[in-house]
Each structure stands twice: as C-alpha cells, then as structure tokens.
Amino acid sequence: MRGSPQDGFAARAPSLPVELSAAAGRPWRSPAQRTGEDPVQKRPRVVVSVEASVDGKVALTRNALLMHQPSTELWASMTPESSDSVAIDVTELVKQQYGCNAILEGSGSLVSEDAIPSELPTYDGDPDTLYEHFLPAEVIEQRTPLHMWFTIVDSRGRVRWTERHENWDALVLVARSTPADYLSYLRRERICYLVVGEERVDLNRAVAAMGTELGITCVLSNAGGGLNGALLRAGLIDELHLTLAPALIGGLGTPSVMDGSPLSVGEAPTRLELLSAQTDAGGAVRLHYAVRQS
Numbered sequence: 001m002r003g004s005p006q007d008g009f010a011a012r013a014p015s016l017p018v019e020l021s022a023a024a025g026r027p028w029r030s031p032a033q034r035t036g037e038d039p040v041q042k043r044p045r046v047v048v049s050v051e052a053s054v055d056g057k058v059a060l061t062r063n064a065l066l067m068h069q070p071s072t073e074l075w076a077s078m079t080p081e082s083s084d085s086v087a088i089d090v091t092e093l094v095k096q097q098y099g100c101n102a103i104l105e106g107s108g109s110l111v112s113e114d115a116i117p118s119e120l121p122t123y124d125g126d127p128d129t130l131y132e133h134f135l136p137a138e139v140i141e142q143r144t145p146l147h148m149w150f151t152i153v154d155s156r157g158r159v160r161w162t163e164r165h166e167n168w169d170a171l172v173l174v175a176r177s178t179p180a181d182y183l184s185y186l187r188r189e190r191i192c193y194l195v196v197g198e199e200r201v202d203l204n205r206a207v208a209a210m211g212t213e214l215g216i217t218c219v220l221s222n223a224g225g226g227l228n229g230a231l232l233r234a235g236l237i238d239e240l241h242l243t244l245a246p247a248l249i250g251g252l253g254t255p256s257v258m259d260g261s262p263l264s265v266g267e268a269p270t271r272l273e274l275l276s277a278q279t280d281a282g283g284a285v286r287l288h289y290a291v292r293q294s
C-alpha cells in the first residue's frame with residue numbers, strides 16, 4: 001500500500017468558509033500569560049484538531065483509514081448537512097490566528113498497521129552520514145507568503161511520498177532507529193527530515209527542533225489518537241478543536257481522540273478551559289478548548 005499524504009490531509013480538510021467565533025477570534029493566551037507572568041513562548045504552539053463521534057472515536061475501526069473508501073463516505077455520512085453547519089477550516093483559522101505554519105500527522109493516518117510498505121533500495125554507504133537533520137537549502141530557503149510544512153512522525157519509515165503539493169513541503173520526523181534505507185530514500189527525494197529521538201521520535205525534541213531549525217511557530221496536529229495521545233502525555237497540547245458528529249461507533253480498540261499510554265493510578269487528568277461551543281441543526285457540536293496550565 002502506498003500512502004498519499006496530501007490526499008489524506010485533503011480528505012479531512014474541506015475548504016469551508018472560516019468562521020471565527022468570538023472566543024476563537026482572540027489570540028489565545030495561557031492563564032500565566034494573561035496575568036503577565038510568562039510572556040515568552042518557548043516552543044511552537046501545538047493545536048490539535050479532531051473530528052469524532054459522540055463516543056470519541058476518530059475512525060470506524062482500526063486498520064480502515066478514513067482516507068480510503070468505504071470509510072471516507074461512511075464517515076462523512078455521520079454528519080447530516082445543515083445550513084448552519086458548525087464545520088470550519090481549522091487550518092485557515094490557526095493560520096490567521098497564530099501564523100500556523102506546520103501540519104502534523106502520524107504515520108497511522110496514512111499507512112494502516114497491517115500494511116507492508118514497498119521495499120526500498122538497500123543503502124550501502126556510511127550510515128552515520130544519514131543520521132543528522134536533512135534540510136536542503138533549495139527547500140528551506142523558499143519562503144512563499146506563509147510556507148507550510150506537512151509533517152509526519154515516522155520512526156519506522158513506513159510512508160512513501162508519491163505526490164508533491166505546490167503549497168506544502170514535506171517534513172519527516174525520524175529517530176536513530178529509523179532504517180538507513182528510508183533516510184537514504186528521503187534524501188534522494190529531497191524530502192526534509194529531522195532526527196529527533198533514539199528508539200522513536202521524542203516529541204518534545206521534535207517540536208522544539210521544528211521551531212529552532214525551521215522557524216515554525218505553531219503546529220496543527222490533525223493526527224489520530226495514537227499521536228495525539230502521545231502529544232498529551234508529553235505535555236505538548238495547548239489547544240483542542242473538537243468537532244463531534246451525531247453518531248456512535250463503539251468498539252474497544254477503535255482509535256479515539258486521545259489514545260496512548262493510560263494514566264497511572266492517582267494521576268490527574270489534563271484540565272481544559274472552554275473557549276467556545278457551537279451546535280448546528282444537523283446535530284454536530286464544535287468545541288474549542290485551551291489546556292489549563294497546571
């Protein structure tokens with residue numbers, strides 16, 4: 001199976017008019033920033049945007065990607081059309097609000113767990129030369145009005161990049177465990193990558209490096225529950241846009257809004273502050289939260 005990253009993104013990012021609610025229109029500031037204690041943003045802001053059923057599922061079943069039929073159509077059918085639809089283009093919103101210049105997805109959005117990616121030529125050079133950031137000048141020096149990075153976490157080297165998009169550049173987050181054949185493939189394809197982690201991608205290092213190496217100021221995660229759950233556990237989520245479709249999916253193991261490792265006994269959940277809530281006649285609900293700083 002060959003992933004088509006840009007298609008995957010487009011399938012969940014309809015170009016709808018941007019609708020700024022009163023709360024969403026204001027630049028978000030953490031509680032500490034509001035009291036003037038911590039005005040310095042040390043890493044790129046991370047905003048998560050997810051569509052889910054009312055029971056919090058983000059897919060119909062595991063290993064049936066939303067970018068593939070019949071899931072795409074079934075997923076769309078969960079939200080009845082409505083003249084006062086609450087759907088918005090969150091990418092446009094965070095671009096306007098924060099100058100957001102990177103989309104983040106996990107490899108699980110593009111390649112199902114049971115897929116066997118096509119084989120790559122064996123790399124027979126010195127592997128050490130591959131395990132440093134690859135940021136070719138001809139890619140990173142182009143600065144269209146707002147340069148966007150389509151970023152994928154892929155320590156196992158599973159995504160094959162079969163398409164180019166004129167308004168986006170691909171950025172892959174890899175680790176020292178990523179196969180050399182894959183890094184060599186990315187270099188041949190002139191696809192940028194950051195080596196951030198040992199066994200797998202260290203998300204704190206990754207987000208920080210996106211800021212320091214590429215000047216990224218805000219990351220919009222359009223990921224599934226695996227990556228969003230890992231971002232949550234890493235304490236990286238600043239905001240959540242959650243759109244609920246009026247449907248129930250059920251099913252233990254079906255990806256949900258936040259998967260990843262469970263809380264330890266006695267560990268507190270992450271508290272949220274509601275910034276806006278909207279409903280439409282079709283039964284969809286759009287919620288916008290900020291993560292409370294502990």
Ligand SMILES: NC(=O)c1ccc[n+]([C@@H]2O[C@H](COP(=O)([O-])OP(=O)(O)OC[C@H]3O[C@@H](n4cnc5c(N)ncnc54)[C@H](OP(=O)(O)O)[C@@H]3O)[C@@H](O)[C@H]2O)c1
Nearest residue numbers: 051058059066106107108109154155223224225226227230
């Ligand atoms: N409804 C929606 O809005 C929405 C949005 C996106 C996706 N989806 C659906 O959700 C499903 C995919 O969800 P998923 O949970 O299977 O995939 P996923 O969110 O892509 O999660 C897997 C990714 O997260 C990375 N990851 C997981 N834990 C990590 C950790 N502790 N540290 C670093 N990286 C970590 C994995 O990295 P490595 O593989 O590199 O280890 C992998 O790239 C698909 O069916 C897709 O269609 C729905």
